[in-house]
Amino acid sequence: MVCEIFSEQIGSSWGFIEEVGWRKGPWTTDEDRLLIEYVKLHGEGRWNSVARLTGLRRNGKSCRLRWVNYLRPDLKRGQITPHEERIILELHARWGNRWSTIARSLPGRTDNEIKNYWRTHFKKKIKNLSDNSEKLRVRLWKKQQFQQQQQLNNQINIKNIMSLPTMPQPKQEMTILYPNNIIDQQEQVDFFYSMLNNNSTSVSQSEPSSSNEDIIWDDLWNLDDFYGHFINTTTYDKTNTTPCLQPMVTTPAFY
DNA sequence: AAAAAATTCAACCGCTTTCTT
DNA sequence: GAAGAAAGCGGTTGAATTTTT
Numbered sequence: 172m173v174c175e176i177f178s179e180q181i182g183s184s185w186g187f188i189e190e191v192g193w194r195k196g197p198w199t200t201d202e203d204r205l206l207i208e209y210v211k212l213h214g215e216g217r218w219n220s221v222a223r224l225t226g227l228r229r230n231g232k233s234c235r236l237r238w239v240n241y242l243r244p245d246l247k248r249g250q251i252t253p254h255e256e257r258i259i260l261e262l263h264a265r266w267g268n269r270w271s272t273i274a275r276s277l278p279g280r281t282d283n284e285i286k287n288y289w290r291t292h293f294k295k296k297i298k299n300l301s302d303n304s305e306k307l308r309v310r311l312w313k314k315q316q317f318q319q320q321q322q323l324n325n326q327i328n329i330k331n332i333m334s335l336p337t338m339p340q341p342k343q344e345m346t347i348l349y350p351n352n353i354i355d356q357q358e359q360v361d362f363f364y365s366m367l368n369n370n371s372t373s374v375s376q377s378e379p380s381s382s383n384e385d386i387i388w389d390d391l392w393n394l395d396d397f398y399g400h401f402i403n404t405t406t407y408d409k410t411n412t413t414p415c416l417q418p419m420v421t422t423p424a425f426y
Numbered sequence: 427a428a429a430a431a432a433t434t435c436a437a438c439c440g441c442t443t444t445c446t447t
Numbered sequence: 448g449a450a451g452a453a454a455g456c457g458g459t460t461g462a463a464t465t466t467t468t
Contacts, residue, residue: 197436197462219453235454236437271456286457287435 194228198237202227206234207242240281247279251288259285 194202205225213224215238218231227234251259255277262273270282270289277285 195438216454231453232439233437239455240436268457282456283436291434 192228193222193230193233195233198229198241202229203237203242206237209234210238210242240283245279246281251280251284255280256288256292259289263289 198206205227206221206229209221209225209227213220218235218238221227221231221234222229229237258277259273262276266272268286270286274280274282274285
């Protein structure tokens with residue numbers, strides 16, 4: 172339903188405050204036509220001028236979004252192809268939810284489209300994965316961390332440690348998200364695919380065989396979830412082009 | 427055939443970043 | 448360099464559509 176929002180005021184040439192109602196909701200063909208004409212004449216950008224120059228009762232933000240996501244002539248219509256899907260997966264593995272970055276590698280596709288595609292096609296599967304394989308990954312990671320810590324401890328003079336007050340641990344990055352034999356990005360994507368297509372098989376293939384050692388590990392990890400609940404997501408520092416995978420706290424893994 | 431549930435996706439919102447003055 | 452405007456981004460919403468019961 173299209174609704175009229177009277178949310179903004181502009182000064183008129185007579186010095187009155189003229190109330191302008193920005194239209195919201197789905198665009199009509201007439202509105203599209205006006206916006207296309209505007210871009211033909213003035214080019215992309217200066218979206219806040221659209222209303223003034225065309226009479227369109229849409230704010231600049233809405234105009235930009237409509238153009239970028241729907242009216243741009245170079246947009247590709249139709250279903251995401253399997254090839255595109257694979258690219259999305261690969262780039263998502265690398266960049267996380269940086270949809271606009273991913274979209275730059277898919278000509279004719281918008282960030283919004285890719286984001287929606289990811290949500291609708293992978294959300295459920297990812298949730299299942301997070302329920303199953305994530306437990307495995309967390310366990311593997313914890314195991315590795317524990318082993319690293321053990322090695323570290325062996326190198327340190329125990330007596331010195333005992334005499335020092337407990338220091339807070341530095342935040343540790345989770346560099347291992349996939350089973351240890353899966354190293355490069357391509358393998359990660361393949362692994363991811365295989366889990367999507369056949370979750371149980373792939374997981375069981377990578378699951379270490381049950382042993383006394385594993386039972387002990389299970390007991391250990393169940394004692395205390397030392398690193399808290401963390402998830403398989405990619406977080407990143409926007410100033411850094413290299414996303415880092417790390418333990419997280421509360422956000423859903425894949426919304 | 428109808429109702430309920432699930433899915434899709436265009437559009438909005440709030441925040442951040444970049445540009446302009 | 449500061450301030451305001453504009454653009455860009457990711458998360459979320461909700462109406463329309465499709466699928467399931």
